[in-house]
Every structure is written in C-alpha cells, then in structure tokens.
Amino acid sequence: MNNISSIRDLFILLVGSSLVSNVVLSQFLGLCPFLGVSKKIKTAAGMGAAVIFVITLASAVAGVIYKFILVPFNITYLQTIVFILVIAALVQFVEMFLKKVIPSLYEALGVYLPLITTNCAVLGVALTNVQKEYGIGTGVVNGFATALGFTIAIVILAGIREKMEYNDIPESFKGMPSVLLTAGLMAIAFCGFSGLL
Amino acid sequence: MKEKRVAERLFNGLIKENPTFVLMLGMCPTLAVTTSAMNGLGMGLTTTVVLALSNLIISLLRKFIPNRVRIPAFIVIVASFVTMVQLLLEAYLPALNTALGVYIPLIVVNCIILGRAESFAYHNPPLPSLFDGIGMGLGFSVALTLIGAVRELLGVGEVFGYRVMPQGYTPINIFVLAPGAFFVLAALVAIQNFIKKKAAAKGKDVSKVGSGCSEDCTNCGEKGCSKRFYDADAPGKNPVINEAVAIKTVEPEKTAEAEKTAEAEKTAEAEITAEAESTAEAKKTAEADNTAVVESEAAPIEEEIKEDDKNE
Numbered sequence: 151m152n153n154i155s156s157i158r159d160l161f162i163l164l165v166g167s168s169l170v171s172n173v174v175l176s177q178f179l180g181l182c183p184f185l186g187v188s189k190k191i192k193t194a195a196g197m198g199a200a201v202i203f204v205i206t207l208a209s210a211v212a213g214v215i216y217k218f219i220l221v222p223f224n225i226t227y228l229q230t231i232v233f234i235l236v237i238a239a240l241v242q243f244v245e246m247f248l249k250k251v252i253p254s255l256y257e258a259l260g261v262y263l264p265l266i267t268t269n270c271a272v273l274g275v276a277l278t279n280v281q282k283e284y285g286i287g288t289g290v291v292n293g294f295a296t297a298l299g300f301t302i303a304i305v306i307l308a309g310i311r312e313k314m315e316y317n318d319i320p321e322s323f324k325g326m327p328s329v330l331l332t333a334g335l336m337a338i339a340f341c342g343f344s345g346l347l
Numbered sequence: 348m349k350e351k352r353v354a355e356r357l358f359n360g361l362i363k364e365n366p367t368f369v370l371m372l373g374m375c376p377t378l379a380v381t382t383s384a385m386n387g388l389g390m391g392l393t394t395t396v397v398l399a400l401s402n403l404i405i406s407l408l409r410k411f412i413p414n415r416v417r418i419p420a421f422i423v424i425v426a427s428f429v430t431m432v433q434l435l436l437e438a439y440l441p442a443l444n445t446a447l448g449v450y451i452p453l454i455v456v457n458c459i460i461l462g463r464a465e466s467f468a469y470h471n472p473p474l475p476s477l478f479d480g481i482g483m484g485l486g487f488s489v490a491l492t493l494i495g496a497v498r499e500l501l502g503v504g505e506v507f508g509y510r511v512m513p514q515g516y517t518p519i520n521i522f523v524l525a526p527g528a529f530f531v532l533a534a535l536v537a538i539q540n541f542i543k544k545k546a547a548a549k550g551k552d553v554s555k556v557g558s559g560c561s562e563d564c565t566n567c568g569e570k571g572c573s574k575r576f577y578d579a580d581a582p583g584k585n586p587v588i589n590e591a592v593a594i595k596t597v598e599p600e601k602t603a604e605a606e607k608t609a610e611a612e613k614t615a616e617a618e619i620t621a622e623a624e625s626t627a628e629a630k631k632t633a634e635a636d637n638t639a640v641v642e643s644e645a646a647p648i649e650e651e652i653k654e655d656d657k658n659e
Contacts, residue, residue, distance in 0.1 A: 176525040178379035179453075227434060230452040231426040238419065270375055270456040277449050321544070327537040334529030341524065 160291050162347060167295035170344050173271050174303045175337040180271030184304050185329055187262075194308035198301025200262035202294065205272055207244065208237050209293030212276035213286035226280075233276045241266055271300060303340075307332060353478045360482025367490030368539065372458040376450050377491060378528040384507050387495025389443045391488025393451060395481060396432055398460050401425045402468040402480030409469050421464045426455045459487060498522045498531055 171177060174184045180201070187197045212233050220226045245263045248256040266272065275296050279289035310332050319328050366372045373394075380390040401424050405412075412420045433451050436444040444451065454460065463483055468476040496506045502523035504512035512518075521527045 178375050178525070178528065181375045181378065182458075227430060230430050230433070230455055231423060234422055234426055234455055235419070238422070270453050273456055274449055274453055277452050281449060322537045322541040323533075325540070327533040327540065330529050330533035330536065334526040334533065337524075337526035337529055338521070341526070 160288065163288065163291055164295040164298075166347055167292050168299035168302065169340065170347055172299045172303055172337075172340050172343075173274070173296045174300055175333065175340045177274070179274040180269050180300055183266075183269055184300070184307065184333070185326070188304050188308040188311055188329070191305060191308045191312060194304045195301070196258065197262050198297075198304050199258070200266060201269065201271070201300050202297040204241060204244065204263070204266050205275055205297040205300075206290060206294045208240055208272050209275050209279055209289045210286065211236060211240055213279060213284075213289040216280055217286060229277070229280055230273075234273055237272050237276070271296065303336065306336060310336075352475055356475055356478040357482040357485070360479060360484070360486045361489065362486070364483075365486040365490060366459045366483055367487055367494075368535070371536070371539075372462055373487065374458075374532070376453070376457060377494065378532060380447055380450050381491055381495040381498055381528065381531075382523045383499045383503075384492050384496040386443075386446050387491035387493075388488060389440075390447055390450065391484070391491040393432055393436065393447070394454055394457065394459070394487055395484025397425065397428045397454055398463060398484040398487075399477055399480035400428050401460060402463055402476040403473055404428075405464045405468040406471060406473045406476035412469075417465075417469065418461075421461055421469075422455065425460050425464070429454045459483060494531060494535070498527055502527060 167173075173179050174181060183197055183201075188194050215232060215236060216226070216229065220229060220232065241263055245256075248263075275293045279292055282292075284292055307329070311329065314328065314332070323331070360366070364370055367377055376390055376394070381387045401421075404424050405421060408420075408424075429452060432454075433444070436447075436451065463479060467479050471479070500506055500511060501519050502521070504510060504516050504518045519527075522531070
C-alpha cells in the first residue's frame with residue numbers, strides 16, 4: 151500500500167516537474183541553450199538528450215554528496231560551491247568515460263556535453279532538490295522530469311522555428327524577438343497544464 | 348585622473364555597456380525575478396555586491412591565478428561571495444530571500460559575473476575592476492527595476508506596491524506570470540534592434556551592442572548558450588564547434604568540402620581543429636579562442652589605463 155502511494159507521488163512529481171512547472175517556460179532556467187540551440191529539431195533533440203543524461207546523473211551525484219558528505223560534516227552552507235564544482239567535474243568525467251566505453255553514445259551526445267557545464271538548469275535542479283528536501287531517489291526522478299520538460303520545450307520550439315523561418319516578419323522582430331514571442335505563447339499553452347494536478 | 352577613470356567605469360556599466368539593455372547578458376534572472384520592481388531591485392543589488400567583490404578579489408589575485416585554471420578559480424571565488432551574500436540575506440532580509448529563492452545561489456552562473464571577470468577584472472588593477480563591477484551591477488539593477496516596474500504596472504497596476512493606475516484599470520494579469528516576461532523581453536529586444544538599425548544607418552559603430560543572450564557569448568561566461576555554435580550564417584567565430592556539428596549533420600562527401608572551405612578560410616584554426624580529436628580538447632581550443640578575442644578587446648582598455656597611470 152505504502153509502495154503504491156509512493157509510486158503515485160513520484161508520478162505526480164514527474165508530471166509536475168516536466169509539464170506544470172516547466173523548467174524553461176515557467177522557471178526560466180536553461181534559457182540560453184533553449185534560445186540558442188533551437189534552430190533545428192535534430193540539434194534540439196540532441197541537446198535535450200544530453201541534458202536529460204547530465205541532469206539525471208548530476209542530481210544523483212549531488213544528492214549523494216549532500217547526504218553523505220555535507221550533512222554529516224555540518225557544512226551544508228557550502229552547497230553552492232560544492233555543487234557547481236561537482237557538476238563541472240562530472241561533465242568532464244562523463245565525457246571522457248563515454249568516449250572510452252560507449253563511443254556510439256559519445257558520437258551522439260559529444261558535441262553538446264561541454265556546452266551543458268554552465269547550463270543553469272543543472273545547478274538549479276541540484277539546489278531545488280536540496281531546498282525541497284527530496285531524498286536521493288526522489289531527487290533523481292525530479293531531475294529526470296525537469297530535463298524531460300526541457301527537452302519537450304526545446305523540441306517544440308525548434309519545430310515552430312523551422313516552420314517560421316521563411317515567414318515575413320517585421321524587420322525589428324526578426325531573430326530573437328520573434329523567438330521570444332513564440333516562447334511566450336508556448337508558456338501560455340503550458341499554463342494550461344496547471345489544471346493537471 | 349583617478350576620479351575620471353572611476354566615473355568612466357561607472358558610466359560605462361550604467362549606460363554605454365549596460366549589461367541588460369545593451370549587452371543582453373544574464374537573461375535568466377532578468378526574466379525570472381522581475382515580477383515586481385522590488386524583486387528586480389533586490390536581485391540587482393545582490394548581484395551588484397557579488398559582482399563588485401568578486402571583481403576586486405579576482406583583480407587582486409590576477410597575477411597568481413594560472414591562465415589554464417582561471418575559469419574554475421573564478422567560479423570558486425564567485426560562489427564563495429554568493430554563499431556569503433545568501434547567508435546575510437537569510438539573516439537580515441528573509442522576505443527578499445524567500446521571494447528570490449533559488450535564483451540567489453544561481454547568481455554563480457550569471458553570464459555577467461564570469462563575463463566581467465574574464466574580460467575586465469583578470470586584466471586590470473583592483474580599483475578600476477571594483478568600480479567596473481559596481482557600474483555593471485548598478486546598470487543591471489536599474490534595468491531589472493525598470494523591467495520589474497513595467498511588469499508590475501501592467502500586471503497589477505502598482506509600482507513598488509503603490510497604486511499608480513486609476514481605479515477603473517483592469518490589470519493584465521499575464522504580465523506578472525511567466526509568459527509576460529517573454530513578451531516584455533521580446534519588446535525590449537525589438538526596440539533595441541530598431542535603435543541599432545537606425546544607428547547603423549547613420550554609420551555608428553554598433554558592433555558592441557548584443558542582441559539576445561545568444562549572440563554575444565564572447566563576453567559571456569555561459570559557454571552553452573550560443574547561436575554562433577550552430578548558426579550557419581555566422582561562421583568563423585567558433586570554427587571548432589561549428590565544424591564538429593557540420594561533421595555530424597552533413598553527409599560525408601559534403602563534410603570534405605566543408606573542411607576544405609574551412610581550411611581555406613582559416614588555415615591556422617583548421618590545423619588546431621585537426622589536432623583536436625576529442626571534444627575536451629576542442630573545448631579548450633574554443634576557450635583559448637574566446638580568450639584571444641577577449642584579450643584583444645581588453646587590450647585597448649588596459650593601454651588606456653596604463654597611460655592614465657603614466658599621467659599620474
């Protein structure tokens with residue numbers, strides 16, 4: 151019984167973090183890659199996959215470090231410094247590991263990995279997990295869901311941008327402004343998901 | 348002479364190179380916390396403190412930080428100040444701390460701070476660096492307060508909590524919600540584009556004016572944010588990653604052509620690319636590339652300051 155309710159909680163968390171409070175469209179984290187790497191669906195999907203991979207891993211590692219190093223030694227106030235260094239090191243390490251062990255996955259994600267190091271969504275998720283006092287397992291689910299939300303948003307935006315490319319847009323609104331307006335309209339659409347929970 | 352330099356730095360940050368309106372850096376906090384003028388001001392001032400102090404310390408340590416590990420060193424320094432500021436806010440301004448939430452620790456990854464550390468503080472003496480930080484921070488604060496005020500005015504009909512709009516005004520709620528942030532920023536960038544185009548038509552130099560986070564990443568700490576990495580229209584700025592993507596997306600026969608073109612265009616850089624087999628190396632090259640650009644930009648400023656020193 152307990153198991154079922156906890157699984158239900160996790161599912162609610164999954165929907166909540168990926169759709170209802172979407173990381174880009176309602177929390178404004180990871181905005182730069184969202185606007186920068188969304189010109190083509192293919193690159194957007196690649197970026198999304200890399201982000202899912204890194205954020206899930208980073209929330210697991212950050213969760214473990216928080217629980218077994220920062221809390222026992224009573225130095226939780228160092229979380230910001232520790233998390234950002236851990237994330238930067240982790241991305242480098244993942245890159246080397248993938249290159250040696252799973253070259254095919256490295257081929258697919260390789261270009262995007264170094265670009266993620268300073269993506270504020272990664273640090274944001276690690277900090278949110280701590281702030282909301284999620285356990286390690288819940289934190290990983292939250293991380294995965296958040297990254298999934300990022301991927302959904304960036305792929306949709308890339309699809310819209312591909313269609314928009316040849317439209318006749320007023321001179322001043324060419325480029326960034328039209329993309330931002332699109333993102334705003336998407337944010338309105340995503341507001342509709344708040345009825346889900 | 349000293350006062351003049353200080354004033355010049357402040358003016359530069361506030362108006363000439365305003366991080367938000369001109370350079371378009373640090374868009375994440377700009378969009379996220381500007382639901383009201385007060386939140387914008389709080390975020391701006393917090394960032395100012397971190398920016399000024401980290402600029403000062405980085406400038407003091409610039410002779411001791413080896414070039415190769417400068418980015419991690421910057422991050423540690425910035426993160427330390429962010430932690431201090433966060434603890435102070437928790438103790439003395441708990442309401443603001445709750446309102447800004449996770450965006451306070453996220454100041455660490457704000458493009459503006461790493462950007463200024465890299466492009467100014469690392470190459471200049473402490474005093475100008477301190478005032479560069481204060482100027483940039485104040486420019487950021489003013490911008491955030493203005494955006495916050497506009498959103499609060501349209502969305503609630505108030506500014507700083509005081510009723511401004513007449514009683515009959517129906518607030519447009521969406522402006523304090525997430526979509527409103529995108530719309531306000533879109534309007535802002537459109538206005539900037541308009542002014543830029545007019546200035547360019549008059550023959551003014553607008554090369555320093557950014558347009559959106561995704562176009563001025565030379566000054567930006569966020570390596571992950573650039574349109575130039577993927578934009579075929581803007582080649583050359585980052586040949587390594589451009590080419591890496593080209594190899595991935597383009598057919599093999601075409602790749603050879605692309606490589607030839609790239610070599611023809613930039614032989615020296617293409618050689619580096621050929622050596623850079625791993626992306627890690629590619630990243631280093633990109634960073635080196637960035638540094639070169641940044642240094643070349645910073646050089647004139649440095650010279651100016653040296654001249655100033657002589658004059659004194």
